Amino acid sequence: MPDTPAFWISEADLQRLFDCLRAAGFQTVAPQVRDGAVIYDRLDEAAGLPHGLVDEQDGGYYRLTQHPDAGPFEHVAGPHSLKNFLFPPQETIQQWRRQEGSWQQLNTQTAPEALAVIGPRACDLAALAIQDRVFLEGDFVDPFYQARRERLFLVAINCRRAAATCFCHSMNCGPEVTAGYDLLLTPVDKRYVVEIGSAAGEQIAQQLRAEATLCTPADLTLARKVSQTLAEQMATRPHTPVRRALTTAEGTPASTQPDAAPVPRSLDTENIRDLLFDNLQADRWDEIASRCLSCGNCTMVCPTCFCSSVQEVADLAGDEVTRERHWASCFTLEHSQIHGENPRPTTAAQYRQWLTHKLAGWIDQFGSSGCTGCGRCITWCPVGIDLTEEVAAIREEAS
Amino acid sequence: MKTLASTGATSPLPPWQYTRARIAAITREAPGVQTYALAIDEPERDRLLASQPGQFNMVYLPGIGEAAISIASAPGEHPILHTVRAVGNVTNHLAGMTVDDELLLRGPYGNPWPLQELVGADLIIAAGGVGLASVRAAICQAVVNRQYFGRVAVLFGAKTPADLFYQADCEAWQAAGIDVEHIVDQPCDGWNGPTGFVHQLLADQPMTAATAIITCGPEAMMRALATAAFARGLPPDRFWLSMERNMHCAAGFCGLCQFGSEFVCKDGPVFRHDQIARFLEVHQL
Ligand SMILES: Cc1cc2nc3c(=O)[nH]c(=O)nc-3n(C[C@H](O)[C@H](O)[C@H](O)COP(=O)(O)OP(=O)(O)OC[C@H]3O[C@@H](n4cnc5c(N)ncnc54)[C@H](O)[C@@H]3O)c2cc1C
Ligand code: SF4
Numbered sequence: 212m213p214d215t216p217a218f219w220i221s222e223a224d225l226q227r228l229f230d231c232l233r234a235a236g237f238q239t240v241a242p243q244v245r246d247g248a249v250i251y252d253r254l255d256e257a258a259g260l261p262h263g264l265v266d267e268q269d270g271g272y273y274r275l276t277q278h279p280d281a282g283p284f285e286h287v288a289g290p291h292s293l294k295n296f297l298f299p300p301q302e303t304i305q306q307w308r309r310q311e312g313s314w315q316q317l318n319t320q321t322a323p324e325a326l327a328v329i330g331p332r333a334c335d336l337a338a339l340a341i342q343d344r345v346f347l348e349g350d351f352v353d354p355f356y357q358a359r360r361e362r363l364f365l366v367a368i369n370c371r372r373a374a375a376t377c378f379c380h381s382m383n384c385g386p387e388v389t390a391g392y393d394l395l396l397t398p399v400d401k402r403y404v405v406e407i408g409s410a411a412g413e414q415i416a417q418q419l420r421a422e423a424t425l426c427t428p429a430d431l432t433l434a435r436k437v438s439q440t441l442a443e444q445m446a447t448r449p450h451t452p453v454r455r456a457l458t459t460a461e462g463t464p465a466s467t468q469p470d471a472a473p474v475p476r477s478l479d480t481e482n483i484r485d486l487l488f489d490n491l492q493a494d495r496w497d498e499i500a501s502r503c504l505s506c507g508n509c510t511m512v513c514p515t516c517f518c519s520s521v522q523e524v525a526d527l528a529g530d531e532v533t534r535e536r537h538w539a540s541c542f543t544l545e546h547s548q549i550h551g552e553n554p555r556p557t558t559a560a561q562y563r564q565w566l567t568h569k570l571a572g573w574i575d576q577f578g579s580s581g582c583t584g585c586g587r588c589i590t591w592c593p594v595g596i597d598l599t600e601e602v603a604a605i606r607e608e609a610s
Numbered sequence: 611m612k613t614l615a616s617t618g619a620t621s622p623l624p625p626w627q628y629t630r631a632r633i634a635a636i637t638r639e640a641p642g643v644q645t646y647a648l649a650i651d652e653p654e655r656d657r658l659l660a661s662q663p664g665q666f667n668m669v670y671l672p673g674i675g676e677a678a679i680s681i682a683s684a685p686g687e688h689p690i691l692h693t694v695r696a697v698g699n700v701t702n703h704l705a706g707m708t709v710d711d712e713l714l715l716r717g718p719y720g721n722p723w724p725l726q727e728l729v730g731a732d733l734i735i736a737a738g739g740v741g742l743a744s745v746r747a748a749i750c751q752a753v754v755n756r757q758y759f760g761r762v763a764v765l766f767g768a769k770t771p772a773d774l775f776y777q778a779d780c781e782a783w784q785a786a787g788i789d790v791e792h793i794v795d796q797p798c799d800g801w802n803g804p805t806g807f808v809h810q811l812l813a814d815q816p817m818t819a820a821t822a823i824i825t826c827g828p829e830a831m832m833r834a835l836a837t838a839a840f841a842r843g844l845p846p847d848r849f850w851l852s853m854e855r856n857m858h859c860a861a862g863f864c865g866l867c868q869f870g871s872e873f874v875c876k877d878g879p880v881f882r883h884d885q886i887a888r889f890l891e892v893h894q895l
């Protein structure tokens with residue numbers, strides 16, 4: 212939307228943003244602190260944003276620290292992503308009732324609420340585009356995802372800092388937001404440059420812009436500079452991840468030591484599909500399995516993981532049936548369970564499935580990597596297994 | 611090239627849209643294996659019948675679950691035939707159902723056997739156990755279009771003689787000029803046929819430049835067959851196999867059926883060997 216002028220809002224104007232979105236019929240979803248982490252949930256008041264907090268992240272490590280100068284969007288990726296809202300962890304997909312021996316589908320499905328999500332980053336929009344390819348752009352369309360996706364409004368934010376776990380620059384997914392938003396906020400000091408990315412965004416912008424200062428070309432240059440500076444910082448971090456000792460002398464994972472300096476991540480994606488598919492028998496898979504707990508956390512927090520299973524919930528007579536779709540994880544035995552044998556019974560086979568799907572198979576299936584470099588799987592792995600490190604190790608083993 | 615009869619383009623019922631089907635007849639085939647003839651409700655009948663050999667339907671029993679089941683009947687044939695081994699939740703409940711009971715179906719899904727591509731070929735159709743259901747429609751099509759194929763052989767292996775099924779079909783196929791061979795690995799008194807595994811039947815089959823193999827059965831059986839066929843000089847791009855994986859959506863969303871880069875539900879279940887060879891050779895993929 213190049214014709215619609217960008218404009219400035221202040222931190223105090225954020226409440227007006229919430230109000231305009233709600234007046235336009237959206238439920239507002241925004242970052243907020245819960246249980247020591249920045250998560251996404253319904254939020255009506257800008258005061259509820261995580262003001263003054265920065266998230267320190269490393270393998271198996273996440274802490275919020277107070278920074279009085281920090282604005283409400285200084286955190287980066289937390290445990291939630293847009294996936295939680297478009298493809299929720301559990302949803303009812305159908306209800307059936309048996310009447311005189313015949314099954315009737317109940318028409319209980321209501322249109323989902325229109326959501327406006329404030330806060331997604333470049334990596335989140337990249338993950339959304341990846342899930343769109345899975346659920347909307349294949350031979351079949353997932354009707355449940357589609358209904359929510361059509362009602363989604365996105366107020367994206369440009370990051371001005373990265374956690375040590377972030378490697379969006381390696382995956383070409385950030386740090387700059389370039390497409391896929393309705394409105395884009397770039398923090399500049401204590402103010403935000405607001406840019407418009409869609410007709411729906413323009414409608415909201417019209418109300419916000421009324422009392423606002425329009426941006427000059429110099430202001431927009433300033434906004435671009437935020438991402439450029441961060442991109443340069445990320446690009447000049449070490450390219451190959453430094454190998455950390457896996458455990459300290461006391462046996463606790465090194466990564467849970469708050470004073471261990473976090474290692475900035477990057478991922479060498481050169482020829483990564485063939486690297487992984489040519490090394491399906493690498494020793495490293497077994498070595499990883501000696502640390503991996505098969506807990507599936509990585510699959511739950513990953514914004515692109517899309518596996519699911521459908522469960523039948525029936526009343527005692529079996530005449531009233533609800534079908535629930537749940538997230539599934541390739542780290543469980545049920546995932547691949549068929550009669551006779553379980554194709555992937557070991558942790559090594561499960562981790563290999565996860566990593567090779569994400570970074571190799573995905574390219575064949577959907578024409579892009581399944582990884583955006585958000586770093587969530589590194590942070591939320593209880594033992595700090597780091598896919599960037601594992602790929603580097605497989606590369607080393609192969610060379 | 612000859613266009614084979616009844617190879618229609620399909621427009622499957624999308625997930626999760628179903629058509630009602632009534633069990634019109636149940637045939638006991640072997641211990642634990644029954645064939646269900648399903649009469650399909652009008653509105654969507656044509657979509658379900660426009661299948662191609664090797665495709666499958668999702669059979670849904672509300673409150674119980676859903677299972678992928680190959681379409682055993684020939685394209686266009688009504689009622690549809692599904693031959694099912696009772697191994698778990700859905701298939702055991704199905705085994706407890708009776709004529710006139712209702713169930714729900716969606717399909718047809720998946721990549722079919724490449725019969726059109728194989729016009730003129732010497733076909734070896736090899737099956738292990740209930741895998742015969744997945745190739746039955748292909749055999750029916752080869753029978754109808756008999757003159758467009760060279761030698762056609764069906765190699766069928768089962769555990770015991772009692773586990774061999776489709777006996778009436780086998781006789782009809784033989785009468786239509788198809789060589790039908792049986793093998794069991796646990797013979798009993800009175801069994802005069804060969805003892806062993808399906809790939810051992812390959813030894814007696816001529817292997818020509820025109821030979822092509824299509825196979826469905828336990829993975830171990832299909833692997834052994836591939837090894838035996840390649841040892842006799844069959845190029846891997848003349849070998850097709852139908853893979854089996856867990857699947858909940860059959861549309862590429864649920865992710866459960868992945869095999870390397872492939873979704874068994876939509877890139878398969880039928881694959882050409884050389885296209886998945888790098889995955890087939892890996893244990894526990
Ligand atoms: C493309 C395709 C075509 C097919 N065609 C046919 C066909 O024509 N005929 C046919 O008979 N089959 C066919 N199958 C196989 C069929 O889909 C499977 O056997 C399916 O699992 C049966 O579903 P079920 O609910 O009866 O079994 P499930 O309940 O899924 O059980 C399957 C097996 O897993 C075990 N199991 C289940 N849950 C667990 C658990 N939590 N822990 C440990 N073990 C567990 C069960 O004991 C059983 O051995 C086909 C499969 C595919 C993919
Ligand atoms: S694999 Fe890890 S870094 Fe990549 S998108 Fe998923 S959670 Fe983020």
Ligand code: SF4
Pocket residue numbers: 502503504505506507508509510542588591592593594595596
């Ligand atoms: S890699 Fe980490 S988060 Fe993923 S299953 Fe293993 S232990 Fe859990």
